[in-house]
Amino acid sequence: MGAHPLVVRVTPTGTRPGSGLSRVLRGGVVNMAGAVVSAALNLALIVAITRAFSQETAGLLFSATSVFLIMAAVANAGAPDGLVYFIARMRVFGRPEAVPALLRLALGPAVLAACAVSAALLVLAGPLADALGPEEAAAYLRVLALFLPFAVLADSALAATRAHHDMSVTVVVDKVGRPLAQLGLVGMIALSGSAGLLALAWAGPYLPAAVLAWFWLGRIVRRAGPEGARSEPGAAGPSATGPDAGPGDGPGADQGWREEPGPGDTRGRSGERGARVTPAEFWSFALPRALGGVAQMGVQRGGVVMVALLNGLTGAAVFTAATRIMVVGQFGTQAVLYAAQPRFAELLAARDHEGVRGLYQAGTAWLVCLTWPLYLTGLVFAPEVMRLFGAEYAAGAVALAIVCAGQLTGQVLGMGDLVLTMTGRTGLNLLNNVMSLLANVAACVLLVPVYGAAGAALALVAAVLVRKLLPLWQLRSLVVLHPFGRPVLAAAASGLLWFGALPLALEAATGGGLPALAAAVLVGALGHLATVWRLRDRLELRG
Structure with missing residues (x-):
């Protein structure tokens, strides 16, 4: 679980910092389009x-x-992150013919694990329902358990498509198709008045999503065969890193990098870097990431369960509504992360330190540009936002303000956990996520019985800050990376001006309310877009 030694000496090179940003930006734009639709749905x-x-x-x-x-x-056992990491390395080192074997290695155990977890959830539905309270809880959990393997298969297949820099599949299937089907089915059930079918309406779309994702992945893998991969313009940036490249070849080879062999460095048995991955190599990367992902999901969703257990289902409903703005913001975050993840893996495999640092800082600026407008609006107009869910949800305004303040801080700290994972240090990532989960659970136990949804929001913010600050410190110690720079400052200044100062002025002048909210969002969005366009060079937004 300890860190692999990695020493970097930053020296001038001929490699343009942040090389490959245009590819990430194009993928991010595709993801962002889907994220906007998905967030709305x-x-x-x-x-x-x-x-x-x-x-x-x-x-x-x-x-x-x-x-x-x-x-x-x-249940996914870390297979999605493992697929992105190893497929990206295979593409860098010219070994696309090994991808089908990797898919069989990863997806077979992941689907079997999903079936086992599904069976366990079916068996444990009764005791879990007793803890939640209502008799209908057991029926909800059993229906959801039936669709769990399809959710895992869809998640892993979509991750493999993103590793090939195809973001359109995730957008069409996961960002638009599935939530649109969920909304349509829930609307039909609302009209019929049969609340017992809500779980089926929510989980059912995972089945067609899995089928479509698997079919689409097959087409991508066939297209990305050895001949197609060789004709593709260098996946690792301007420097060619061919199939015979060794640890000292490629960008950054003379920059002072010294790294212990990590997952995917398959010399020895195969004799060639980037060749076929053994089960031990894959799962030694994926399983720690799986546990870290469980802890991360526990932070994101465990608060709802904790509030239901400690404060009742009504409190859980209020807390869920108050944290929806965070979930909406996560769609924008994922738009950047999904596009950047394979590129980070490629740059790290090619040992391009300048490219990693440039992408890290530019990606953080993009996150701030995308998410700060949302969180600042939620912070300033928290009561008006909560009234969208109904009058009985107005009590969640304090929780919403707390969540927004925490997310503003979390976004400016950047995507350190993603970079840490793409260096192969899934053990450190696991440690960070476990610490985050422990902070969340401890704070929930202390605060939820007294403060309800607001206490759960404080616990969530504490967990997010732990998960963001630990990798930031670890990356500064290991690879001399940090998110701070002129792009981030420019993005933050634009957000504060158009979605902080302007809404506060409008609220002071008009007394607040929905008209002030609508006016602030409209004027702020136009001003922010104009500012971002004016600063597009500084924000690395030229594709």
Whole structure:
């Protein structure tokens, strides 16, 4: 679980810092388009549930689906991150013919694990339902358990498509298709008044999503055969890193990098770097990441379950509504992370330190540009936002303000956990996520019984800051990386001006309310877009 020694001496090179940003930016734009639609659909889904059903029913569904998502994180065994990491390295070192074997190695055990977890959830549905309260909880959990293997298969297949820099599959299947189907089914159930079918409406779309993702992945893998990969313009940036490249070849070879062999460095048995990956190599990377992913999902969704257990289903419904703005913001975050993840793996495999640092700082600026407007608006207009879910949810305004303040800080700290994972240090990533989960659970136990949803929001912010600060410190110690620079400062200044100072001035002048919120969002969005366009060179937004 300890860190691998990695010493970097930064020296001038001929490699342009951040090389390959245009590819990441193009993928991020595709993801962002899907993220906007997905965020709107998911927000509409939550609003439909909270307005069409009682707080107890909404809280039950939110709690049951949180259990489902935590179990899915357990069942995928880290296969999605492992696939991105190893497929990216195979592409860098010219070994695309090894991808089908890697898919069989990863997806077989992941699907079997999902079936086992699904069976366990079916058996444990009764005791879990007793803890949650209502008799309907067991039926909800059993229906969700049936679709868990399809969720795992879809997640892993979509990760493999992103490793090939194809972001359109994730957008069409996961960001638009699945939430649109969920919204349509929930709307039909709301009209029929049969709340017992809510779990089926929420989980059912995972089945067609898995089928489509698997079919689409097959097409991508066939297209990306050895001949197609050789004709593709250098996956690792301007320097050619061919199939015979060794540890001292490629960009950054003379920059002072010294790294212990990590996952994917398969010399010895295969004699060639980037060749076929053994099960031991794959799962030694994936399993620690799986446990870290479980801890991370526990932080994101465990708060809903903790509030349901410690404060009742009504409190769980309020907390879920208050944290929806964070979930909406995560779609924007994922738009950048999904596009950057394979590129980080390629740059790290090619030992291009300048490229990694440039992408790290530019990616953080993009995150701030995308998410700060949302969180600043939620912070300033928290009461108005909560009224969208219904009058009985107004009590969640304090929780919403706390969540937004925490997310503003978390986004400016950057994507350190992703970079840490792509260096192969999944043990450190696991440690960080476990520490984050422990902080969340401890704070929930202390604060939720007294402060309800607001206490859970404080616990969530504490967990997010632990997960963000630890890898930031570790990366500064190991690879001399940090997110701070002129791009981030420019992005933060634009967000504070158009979504902080302007809304506060409008609220002071008009007394707040929905008209002030709408005006602030409209004017702020236009001003922010104009500022970002004016600063596009500084923000590395030229594709």
